[in-house]
Amino acid sequence: MLDFIIRRLIAIIPVLTVVAVFVFLMLRLTPGDPAAVIAGDNATSDQIADIRNKLGLDEPIWTQFVIWIGNILQGNFGESFFFKKTVAELIAQRVEPTLALAICTLVIAVAVAVPMGVLAAYRHGSLVDRFVMGFSVMGFSVPVFVIGYCLIYVFAIELGWLPVQGYVRIGVNFWGFLERMVLPSVTLAVVFVALIARMTRASVLEVLNEDYIRTARAKGLSNRVVLMRHALRNAAVPILTVIGLGIAGLIGGAVVTESVYGLPGLGRLTVEAVLSRDFPTIQTVILLFSVVYVVINLLIDISYTLFDPRIRY
Amino acid sequence: MKSITRRMLAAMAAGAVVAAAGPVLAQGKVLKFVQNGNLTILDPIQTTAYVTRNHGYFIYDTLFASDENNAVKPQMVDKYEVSPDKTVWTFTLRDGLEWHDGKPVTSEDCVASLQRWGKRDAMGTKLMDFVKEFKVTNDKTFQMILKEPYGLVLDTLGKPSSNVPFMMPKDVAATDAFKQIDKYVGSGPFIYVTAESKPGEKHVYNKNPKYKPRAEPASGLAGGKVVKVDRVEIIEMPDVQQQVNAMIAGEIDVIEQLPHDLIPILKKDKNVTLVDWNPLGHVFIIRFNHLQKPFDNPKVRLAALYSMRQEDYLKATIGDAAYYKICAAAFICGTPNASEDTKGLLIKPDFEKSKALLKEAGYDGTPIVLMQSTTLPVLTNMAPVTKALLEQGGFKVDMQAMDWQTLVNRRTRKESPQAGGWNVFHTFSVSADALNPISNSYFVANGEKSSWFGWPTDPQMEKMRDDYAKETDPAKGRALAIAIQARALETAQFGWLGQWYGPGAMRSNVSGWLKAPVPVMWNIEKK
Numbered sequence: 160m161l162d163f164i165i166r167r168l169i170a171i172i173p174v175l176t177v178v179a180v181f182v183f184l185m186l187r188l189t190p191g192d193p194a195a196v197i198a199g200d201n202a203t204s205d206q207i208a209d210i211r212n213k214l215g216l217d218e219p220i221w222t223q224f225v226i227w228i229g230n231i232l233q234g235n236f237g238e239s240f241f242f243k244k245t246v247a248e249l250i251a252q253r254v255e256p257t258l259a260l261a262i263c264t265l266v267i268a269v270a271v272a273v274p275m276g277v278l279a280a281y282r283h284g285s286l287v288d289r290f291v292m293g294f295s296v297m298g299f300s301v302p303v304f305v306i307g308y309c310l311i312y313v314f315a316i317e318l319g320w321l322p323v324q325g326y327v328r329i330g331v332n333f334w335g336f337l338e339r340m341v342l343p344s345v346t347l348a349v350v351f352v353a354l355i356a357r358m359t360r361a362s363v364l365e366v367l368n369e370d371y372i373r374t375a376r377a378k379g380l381s382n383r384v385v386l387m388r389h390a391l392r393n394a395a396v397p398i399l400t401v402i403g404l405g406i407a408g409l410i411g412g413a414v415v416t417e418s419v420y421g422l423p424g425l426g427r428l429t430v431e432a433v434l435s436r437d438f439p440t441i442q443t444v445i446l447l448f449s450v451v452y453v454v455i456n457l458l459i460d461i462s463y464t465l466f467d468p469r470i471r472y
Numbered sequence: 473m474k475s476i477t478r479r480m481l482a483a484m485a486a487g488a489v490v491a492a493a494g495p496v497l498a499q500g501k502v503l504k505f506v507q508n509g510n511l512t513i514l515d516p517i518q519t520t521a522y523v524t525r526n527h528g529y530f531i532y533d534t535l536f537a538s539d540e541n542n543a544v545k546p547q548m549v550d551k552y553e554v555s556p557d558k559t560v561w562t563f564t565l566r567d568g569l570e571w572h573d574g575k576p577v578t579s580e581d582c583v584a585s586l587q588r589w590g591k592r593d594a595m596g597t598k599l600m601d602f603v604k605e606f607k608v609t610n611d612k613t614f615q616m617i618l619k620e621p622y623g624l625v626l627d628t629l630g631k632p633s634s635n636v637p638f639m640m641p642k643d644v645a646a647t648d649a650f651k652q653i654d655k656y657v658g659s660g661p662f663i664y665v666t667a668e669s670k671p672g673e674k675h676v677y678n679k680n681p682k683y684k685p686r687a688e689p690a691s692g693l694a695g696g697k698v699v700k701v702d703r704v705e706i707i708e709m710p711d712v713q714q715q716v717n718a719m720i721a722g723e724i725d726v727i728e729q730l731p732h733d734l735i736p737i738l739k740k741d742k743n744v745t746l747v748d749w750n751p752l753g754h755v756f757i758i759r760f761n762h763l764q765k766p767f768d769n770p771k772v773r774l775a776a777l778y779s780m781r782q783e784d785y786l787k788a789t790i791g792d793a794a795y796y797k798i799c800a801a802a803f804i805c806g807t808p809n810a811s812e813d814t815k816g817l818l819i820k821p822d823f824e825k826s827k828a829l830l831k832e833a834g835y836d837g838t839p840i841v842l843m844q845s846t847t848l849p850v851l852t853n854m855a856p857v858t859k860a861l862l863e864q865g866g867f868k869v870d871m872q873a874m875d876w877q878t879l880v881n882r883r884t885r886k887e888s889p890q891a892g893g894w895n896v897f898h899t900f901s902v903s904a905d906a907l908n909p910i911s912n913s914y915f916v917a918n919g920e921k922s923s924w925f926g927w928p929t930d931p932q933m934e935k936m937r938d939d940y941a942k943e944t945d946p947a948k949g950r951a952l953a954i955a956i957q958a959r960a961l962e963t964a965q966f967g968w969l970g971q972w973y974g975p976g977a978m979r980s981n982v983s984g985w986l987k988a989p990v991p992v993m994w995n996i997e998k999k
Contacts, residue, residue: 190874192881197513199520199634200899203913203922204884206592209650210518241512242671243652252670311717323717324709326673421709421718423673430710431510431672434847436877 160464160471167457171450178449182442183227187220191436193240214240227442237439239432246443249428256326257424259336260416261409263344268351269402275352276359276398277386283364291356298353303412307346307419314342324421343420347412351405358401362394369393395466403459407452500702501998503982504724506709507991508974511675514664515652517592520634522902522990526728529693529992530677530704531572531658532638535563535582536630540692540751540987542807542907544630547686547694548577548639548659550612558621558944559604565612568684571641572663579614584645586616586629586637591649593635594913595628597922598941623944624910631911632693632989633904661685661697661994662704675706677993690986690995697994700984704993719744725982725998728991729974731849732790738977746975747985752804752903753797756785756854756969757914761895762928764888766840771833773964776896778826779865780818780858782970788853789972796972802957803912804903805971808946809953817961818969826865839870841889843882843897847875854898854969883925903971904989908949909937909956914966928965 194211195202211217215226230237236246279291315323321342327335366372367390375389414426425444432440463470509523516528537547546552550566569577583606590600602622607615616625629637639659647653656664662677669675685696707724709715716734718724720741730738730746738744760767760776767773786796800819803809816822840862844855859869870889874882879897887893906912915937916923917930936959940952960966978985984995 190878190881192884195880195884196877197519199524200880200901202520203594203924204886204920204927205922206650207884213648213650243514243654244671249671253672308713311714315721316717319721323721323723324714325707325718325723418710419714421707421711421714423670423708427710428672431512434875434877435512436881 160461164457164461167453167460171453174453175446175449178446179228179231179442180224182445183224184220186436186438186441187223192216193436193438196435197240227439231446236443239440240437241435242437242440246439249440250425250443250447253423253425253428255328255424256417256422257413257426259329259340260343260347260413260422260424261406263340264347264351264409264412265402265406267344267348268355268405271348272352272355273359273391273398276356277363277391279356279360280363280367280390281382281386283367288360291360295353295357298349301349303346303350303415304419306349307342307416310342310346311419326420326422326424339420339422343416343422346419347409347416350412351409354405355398355401359391359394359398362397363390366390366394392466396463396470399459399462399466403456406455410448410451501700503701503704503726503993503996503998504707505704505726505991505993506707506715506718506724506728508729510672510708510710511706512671513652514656515647516638517589517635517649518652522634525634525636526991527664527675527706528636528638529660529990530662531656531660531664532636532640533569533658533660533697534630534637534639534693536626537693538630538632538904538989539694542692542752542904543694544626545688545691545694547630548582554625559618561616561618561625562609563614563616566684566686567612569659570682571659572657572680573641574682575641576611577639577659578611578642579608580611581642581645582639583608583614584642585639588640588645588647588649589635589637593631593637594916595624595631595911596635596637598910599625599628602941620942621944622941623949624908624941627908627911633902659683661699672708674708677704677706679703685994692986692988693990693992697992699994700997701993719977719979722979725979726985726991726993726996727977729976732792732795732974735792735795735975743980744977745980745982746977748973748975749985749987749991750902750904750973750989751987752807752989753971753973754900755799755804755903755906755971756782756789756898756900758854758858758896758898758967758969759883759914759924759926760928760964760966761893761926762965763886763920763926764893764895766833766835766838767895769833769835770963771829772835775826775829775833775835775865776862776867777817777961777964777967778822778829779861779867780967780969781821781861782818784857784861785854786970786972788857789850795974796970799968799971802915802960802968803907803909803953807903807907809908809950811954811957813954813958814961818967821861821865823865830866835866837868839868840895841893842869842871843879843894844871844873845876845879845898846873847877850900850972850974851876851898858896858898886920886927898969900972902989906968909940909953914968915956915960917963917965926966928963930959930963930965933959933963933965 194207198207198210238245275291279288282288314321322339326339329336375385417424417426429444507523511523511527513519513524516524533548535549536544538544549563551564553562590596602618604617604619644653644655661680661683663680665676665678679699679702685698688695690696712731715727760773782798790796799805800812800814801810842855845851855871859871862869885893889895909915913924917928917933919929920927936956943949981999984997986995
């Protein structure tokens with residue numbers, strides 16, 4: 160197992176190298192000039208050229224790349240062209256909202272979707288099953304921002320139960336934090352509930368036809384024990400895989416959700432950085448997302464062993 | 473042990489609520505303000521971005537400022553004198569001016585600030601061409617000695633919009649004009665709270681308790697800057713629909729500018745007041761690339777102008793006639809230099825004349841590359857209108873859609889459109905930036921040296937602009953401005969395509985939003 164983890168961690172290096180080269184080149188080769196954005200609409204070409212020079216953007220691409228990689232190897236991710244802060248500082252400021260959103264979304268999604276899927280499988284073909292399937296189709300089909308606006312209209316504007324937008328840090332006011340996380344998390348969770356519920360239903364349905372389930376029932380075990388201990392546990396591997404993939408999708412969903420709800424997280428930082436062509440910030444955030452993605456996949460792989468003793472690394 | 477009674481629980485709960493509310497109450501009156509864009513750069517000399525300019529007005533002060541009638545009035549300056557030959561300007565600062573760190577504002581600070589700004593701003597650069605030297609007489613008095621009389625000294629020092637000549641401490645102003653400052657100390661009515669400000673989330677400004685406002689009532693950007701709230705928080709909210717939702721829910725107090733399609737929603741909310749805080753509004757612009765065919769030929773550019781009709785643009789982009797004005801004056805209707813004598817150009821198209829001019833110019837039918845910005849809502853519909861009008865006027869048009877930042881980058885490219893350059897694009901400007909031929913950068917015709925994108929070259933225009941700059945008689949200045957507008961149309965240097973207004977919104981418990989080209993937060997009360 161330890162060998163496996165070490166090998167997987169070492170495998171991060173080529174992945175990050177490829178991502179770094181790709182992101183760096185993509186940013187340099189696509190249109191967009193941070194100097195022009197900084198200078199503003201009334202600046203002349205000469206003024207923009209001066210700013211480009213001060214930012215080091217008139218150096219050859221390979222020189223810029225070597226400088227950037229050299230700095231990264233020394234733990235220096237550079238300074239944002241715009242915010243006059245180091246990228247590490249910016250990311251540190253923005254991690255909490257994104258992490259909070261991701262955790263709340265996952266908790267809601269798993270807590271709602273798994274029982275829904277199990278119930279749908281158990282009541283296969285019933286009205287409950289059709290409702291779960293219908294909800295799944297809706298969850299996949301409706302864009303995140305539409306769900307967001309609908310929830311805001313009902314719960315924040317019409318009923319006034321929850322705030323429209325904003326973020327309160329967990330250490331500042333826990334109740335304020337919770338209040339402001341409900342709508343974004345539910346919004347983002349809808350698509351994951353759809354995804355996980357569907358996968359849970361399919362997996363459990365398959366397992367329910369296995370011989371050992373029939374045996375368990377023949378032993379006189381209750382439905383709850385059969386479902387939770389025998390069916391769900393054996394159906395867990397594909398469900399975990401979907402949850403793992405979902406976390407990657409969650410990064411994309413967070414971009415939209417954070418923009419709609421005004422959460423100052425990494426998703427919004429990414430959008431702002433892309434729109435203003437803040438190269439150091441984009442590069443670092445993409446690298447960070449890659450690391451997160453690889454590590455989550457590793458954790459999911461490891462967690463398989465908890466549910467299926469046949470899996471060994 | 474006593475059991476916990478319901479009353480004790482209620483008392484504990486009340487205590488918890490008071491404790492939780494403590495920091496909020498301690499902050500006093502907090503005004504929550506949403507700007508039209510994220511504030512990222514905090515140096516108003518480094519960028520012309522309006523959100524940064526607005527930040528500048530919070531924490532910095534200016535030597536002069538324009539009032540609601542666009543008249544320039546002293547602000548940090550107590551008195552000023554000009555020598556009989558109009559080459560020596562002597563400025564004396566007001567008593568009691570202090571930086572936020574407690575140090576006094578000195579003449580040396582002001583001279584350093586003017587010099588840094590003079591390297592970046594279009595009007596500042598022009599002024600500096602005339603400045604022989606600055607002389608510091610004492611801590612409160614300094615002189616600006618000119619090589620020859622310059623007619624726009626006060627207009628330049630009191631210019632309301634980007635780049636505004638904000639005064640900074642000498643050590644901050646010593647920063648390279650092409651690098652960002654990293655210390656945000658001013659002498660203005662608010663203090664920037666760096667520790668509580670989080671880019672992308674909020675920016676915090678506390679009332680400057682030591683600020684000494686002028687005695688005159690506030691008017692435009694001039695007069696007494698009396699702060700009537702304890703703190704202003706700029707809330708970063710990128711989604712305009714959410715800005716409106718938050719305003720309805722009472723979570724924010726002021727929105728700088730509303731998108732026109734969302735105005736009706738707030739108009740019918742009795743808790744919200746719409747404010748036309750910028751009476752001069754904005755002006756749409758069409759810009760030609762003078763370096764590349766076919767717009768290197770003035771006849772082709774003129775043909776394009778003959779195809780334009782302001783009303784089509786304004787209807788397509790703004791919609792509601794209450795928020796736009798058809799105006800043939802390049803220097804903005806209702807201001808001293810305005811003249812609507814364009815013989816119908818830009819107002820009433822003449823497609824036959826356009827076709828005749830194209831034929832005369834030998835236009836070969838190569839499609840012109842029209843860049844369309846799709847990310848700034850107010851500009852999105854401009855290019856399709858241009859495409860339709862130009863095609864009626866005999867042009868072939870290749871409209872290319874892109875995000876605004878891509879357009880901003882591509883417009884710097886001087887190559888042919890086939891090699892990644894461009895022929896024509898649209899933008900808009902705050903009208904306050906367009907009031908005379910010096911501040912209006914679209915009139916610069918100095919070629920690739922210092923003209924705005926499109927790089928027109930017209931020595932006659934440059935001479936006329938110089939004459940305007942040197943003219944100290946307002947009547948003669950106006951005559952020159954009218955001649956300059958006529959010259960710009962004669963050479964079809966660029967086109968101005970109508971004025972439009974974007975009202976802001978505030979909760980009905982908020983009052984005192986001043987009419988000015990910039991949204992300023994002094995004088996605003998919150999009940």
